[in-house]
Amino acid sequence: MGFRFFAERTAMRLGVSGFVRNLFDARVEVYAVGSAEQIAAMKEALVRGPRTAEVYRVDEQDAEILPVFASVFSIEREE
Numbered sequence: 001m002g003f004r005f006f007a008e009r010t011a012m013r014l015g016v017s018g019f020v021r022n023l024f025d026a027r028v029e030v031y032a033v034g035s036a037e038q039i040a041a042m043k044e045a046l047v048r049g050p051r052t053a054e055v056y057r058v059d060e061q062d063a064e065i066l067p068v069f070a071s072v073f074s075i076e077r078e079e
Contacts, residue, residue: 003049022078
């Protein structure tokens with residue numbers, strides 16, 4: 001609960017671009033663009049999560065940089 005807003009605030013604080021969205025199966029997807037240090041800090045925060053959420057695991061994979069998300073972080077509609 002509140003995970004998307006937590007991810008958005010964290011990304012803004014770290015200067016990370018990308019998006020966060022809920023998936024149909026109750027998971028949350030975070031697409032993050034930034035330096036290696038920014039991504040590591042973002043992942044560390046996501047593993048911890050907000051006080052109102054339980055994070056069971058964080059999976060990470062490389063992805064193509066999508067120009068539309070390269071300079072802003074947003075909360076997207078559910079997929």
